[in-house]
Amino acid sequence: MDSDDRKLLEATELFAALGEEAINRLTLNAVAQTVPKGTVLFLQGDRPEFVHLVLSGRVSLGAEDAHGHSTIVEIFREGQLFILAAAILRKPYLMTARALVDSRVMMIPTDRFNAMLDAEPRFSRALVDVLAEHWRLLVRQIKDLKLRSAGERLGAYLLMKIDARSGTAVLRLDEELNVIAARLGMTPESLSRAFGNLRAHGVRSQGRQVTIEDVAKLRAQVSFDDLDG
Numbered sequence: 001m002d003s004d005d006r007k008l009l010e011a012t013e014l015f016a017a018l019g020e021e022a023i024n025r026l027t028l029n030a031v032a033q034t035v036p037k038g039t040v041l042f043l044q045g046d047r048p049e050f051v052h053l054v055l056s057g058r059v060s061l062g063a064e065d066a067h068g069h070s071t072i073v074e075i076f077r078e079g080q081l082f083i084l085a086a087a088i089l090r091k092p093y094l095m096t097a098r099a100l101v102d103s104r105v106m107m108i109p110t111d112r113f114n115a116m117l118d119a120e121p122r123f124s125r126a127l128v129d130v131l132a133e134h135w136r137l138l139v140r141q142i143k144d145l146k147l148r149s150a151g152e153r154l155g156a157y158l159l160m161k162i163d164a165r166s167g168t169a170v171l172r173l174d175e176e177l178n179v180i181a182a183r184l185g186m187t188p189e190s191l192s193r194a195f196g197n198l199r200a201h202g203v204r205s206q207g208r209q210v211t212i213e214d215v216a217k218l219r220a221q222v223s224f225d226d227l228d229g
Contacts, residue, residue, distance in 0.1 A: 002032075005032045005055055005104070005106065008055045008056070008078065008079065009023065009027070009053070009055070009106065010023065011079065012053070012079045012080075012081075013079075013126060013129065013130065014081060014123070014126045014127060014129075014130050016126075017122045017123055017125065017126035018120065018122065018123055022116070022120055022123070025112075025116070026108060026112060026113065026116050027106075027108060028112065029109050029112060030106055030107060030108045030109070030112075031106070031107050032055060032104060032105070032106045032107075033104070033105055033107070034102065034103070034104045035057075035099045035102070035103055035104070035105055036099065036102055037099055037100065037101050037102050037103075038098065038099060039098065039099045039103075040096060040097070040098050041059065041097040041098065041099070041105065042093055042096065042097050043093070043096050044062075044063060044064060044092075044093055044094060044095055044096045045092050045093065046092060046093050047090075047092055047093075048083070048086045048087040048090065048091075048092075048093060048110050049109065049110055050087070050107035050108060050109060050110060051081060051084060051087045051107070051108045051109075051110060051113045052081065052082055052083070052097065052105055052106070052107055052108075053079075053080070053081045053105065053106040053107075053108070054076050054077060054078055054079065054080050054081075054082070054103060054104075054105055055078065055079075055103075055104040055105060055106055056078050056103060056104045057077075057078070057099060057100070057101050057102060057103025057104060057105075058075055058076065058077050058099070058100040058101055058103060058174065058175075059075070059076050059082065059097050059098065059099055059100065059103060059105065060072050060074075060075050060076075060097070060098050060100050060179065060183075061073045061074050061075075061076065061082060061083065061095040061096070061097055062095055062096050062098065062182070063094065063095050063096070064096070070182070071182050071185065072179060072182035072183045073095055073141075073183075074137065074138075074141070074183070075100065075175065075179075075183060081130060082097065083095065083097070084127070084130065084131060084134070085131070087110045087113060087114070088114065088117070090110070100175065100179060140227075144156060144184075145185050148222065148223075150184070150186055150190050150191075150193070150194045150197075151193075151194045151197040151198055151222075152221075152222040152223070153184045153185070153186075153194070154184060154186075154191065154194040154195065154198060155198055155201070155203070155218050155221060155222035155224070156222050156224050157180070157183075157184055158171070158203070158210060158212060158218075159212075159215070159218060159219060159222070159224045161173075162212070162215070164215045165215060165216065165219065166214075166215050166216040167214075167215055167216075168211065168212065168213055168214070168215070169211070169212045169215050170209070170210070170211050170212075171209075171210050171212075172208055172209050172210075173208040173209075173210060176208075177191060177208070198218075201214075201217060201218055201221045202214045202217055202218065203218065
């Protein structure tokens with residue numbers, strides 16, 4: 001772990017709760033690796049040996065059924081830990097992790113991570129907050145899938161990418177369109193149709209660049225409120 005890795009680690013919400021000595025103990029046998037786009041970090045069904053933290057880049061969490069159909073459940077970015085529950089419970093991963101772009105990932109041995117939870121109340125408290133955020137994230141996804149149409153899900157996804165509540169907004173999507181489609185529970189064809197449906201509400205797309213002509217209008221159309229942020 002180099003000095004840049006250390007700075008990124010100390011800046012995360014979870015590790016900011018620890019002092020320097022505790023971080024040293026936690027990361028004693030940790031490894032930071034640069035992984036190319038497409039690298040599989042672990043597979044659905046594997047037993048957790050490490051807790052993973054994205055230092056830079058982006059990692060997708062996906063799942064596959066018995067017939068080979070797959071989807072992307074969520075995307076994690078710089079400073080985020082993922083699939084903590086499997087490591088804490090020592091149960092198999094429910095998803096596969098794959099680097100969406102060239103990324104740098106820290107891997108902390110599961111036994112050391114769990115020992116720190118037992119020894120450091122501040123760390124345990126911070127971890128509760130991280131897991132609570134993950135829970136809210138998944139609840140929002142479930143609500144989207146059950147209550148919103150494909151076009152409304154896409155509109156809500158775009159609104160989550162901007163800070164504006166009114167006026168015009170322009171954004172460039174981080175992910176490839178097929179990745180976004182999977183994240184939103186659609187096929188690429190359904191995503192294309194959803195973009196088409198949103199044209200009537202002032203949304204224009206060209207490749208990965210999207211213009212929202214009237215943010216307030218789109219917020220009203222997809223019933224986007226503070227619970228979605």
